[in-house]
Amino acid sequence: MSTTTAEFVVSGAEALLRVSPVTLGSDRGELAVEAGGWLNDPVAGSCRGALGVPLDDVTGYVVAAGSGTDRWPVSLGIRLDFLADPPIAGPPMTVTGELIAxxxxxxxxxGVVADAxxxxxxxxTQRSHLVEVATRPSNSTVDFELPAGEVTVRDALGFRDITAGIVELSPTPLAANGMGNVHGGVLICGSEFAAMSALDAGxxxxxxxxxxxxxxxxDAASMTSFEAEVVHRGRSLAVVRVNARSSTGKLCAVANVVVQR
Incomplete structure (x- = not known):
C-alpha cells in the first residue's frame, strides 16, 4: 500500500465558505477560512453550522493523507460544539485537525476553529470510514460563481423553509463535495436551519x-429535505432531532441539535 499527501479539493462547498489549505499531513492539518457577512443568518442568528464544512475537511484530510491512494475516507459521524459565533469581519479563521487513532x-x-x-x-470530533475508490477526488475545472459577500450561506445554497421545521435544499453545485455528494458540512447547515425553523428562533x-x-x-444535484422534531424545549435549552432525506425519500443523515438562549 502506498500513501500520499492528499490533494485539497476545492469543491462547491469549499468555494462558498472561502476555505483554503495551509498544511495537510497524516497527523495534522490546517486550513484557513475567511470571515464574512455570509455567516449571518436571519433565523439562526449566526450560521454556526457552516463551520462544519472546514472542520469536516481538515479532519477528513488527515485520515486521507495517511491512507492508501486507492482509498478515501467518508464520514460516519461528526460531533460539533460551538463556543461563539464565527466572526463576520477581520482576518481569516484558523482550522486545525489532528489524528487521534x-x-x-x-x-x-x-479539530478546532479559532479566530485571529x-x-x-x-x-x-469525527469518525471516518475508508472506502475503495478507482481514483481519488480531484479539483474540478468548474469555475464556481460565488454570490456577493453579503449573500448569506442560506440564500447562496438555496435553502427554503417549507413549513415550521421542514427545510429544503435546492440542487446546487455549491453544496457538493469532491465526489458530487452533498457535503457533510452542508448537511450540518441544513440540520441547524431545520432545528431553528422548528423552534421559530428568530x-x-x-x-x-x-x-x-x-x-x-x-446527491447534490437533487433536492434534499430536512425534517425537524422538537424532542425537548425548556426556558433556556432545546433539543431537536433532524432527519435529512434525498429526493427519493431515503434517509441521508440524522442529527441531534442542541440550542440555547
Whole structure:
C-alpha cells in the first residue's frame, strides 16, 4: 500500500465558505477560512453550522493523507460544539485537525476553529470510514460563481423553509463535495436551519452542539429535505432531532441539535 499527501479539493462547498489549505499531513492539518457577512443568518442568528464544512475537511484530510491512494475516507459521524459565533469581519479563521487513532478501517480525528486572536470558536470530533475508490477526488475545472459577500450561506445554497421545521435544499453545485455528494458540512447547515425553523428562533437562539450520523450519501444535484422534531424545549435549552432525506425519500443523515438562549 502506498500513501500520499492528499490533494485539497476545492469543491462547491469549499468555494462558498472561502476555505483554503495551509498544511495537510497524516497527523495534522490546517486550513484557513475567511470571515464574512455570509455567516449571518436571519433565523439562526449566526450560521454556526457552516463551520462544519472546514472542520469536516481538515479532519477528513488527515485520515486521507495517511491512507492508501486507492482509498478515501467518508464520514460516519461528526460531533460539533460551538463556543461563539464565527466572526463576520477581520482576518481569516484558523482550522486545525489532528489524528487521534487510525486502523485499516478508518480513523478518528478532532479539530478546532479559532479566530485571529486564537480564541476557540468550535470543536469537532469525527469518525471516518475508508472506502475503495478507482481514483481519488480531484479539483474540478468548474469555475464556481460565488454570490456577493453579503449573500448569506442560506440564500447562496438555496435553502427554503417549507413549513415550521421542514427545510429544503435546492440542487446546487455549491453544496457538493469532491465526489458530487452533498457535503457533510452542508448537511450540518441544513440540520441547524431545520432545528431553528422548528423552534421559530428568530435570530435570538444559538446552536450549542450538533451530533450527526451519516447513513448514506445525498446527491447534490437533487433536492434534499430536512425534517425537524422538537424532542425537548425548556426556558433556556432545546433539543431537536433532524432527519435529512434525498429526493427519493431515503434517509441521508440524522442529527441531534442542541440550542440555547
Amino acid at each position: 487510525r486502523d485499516d478501517l478508518g480513523g478518528t480525528t478532532r 486572536s486564537g480564541r476557540p470558536i468550535a470543536l469537532v 435570530g435570538v437562539l444559538r446552536t450549542s452542539s450538533i451530533d450527526i450520523a451519516y447513513v448514506r450519501p445525498g
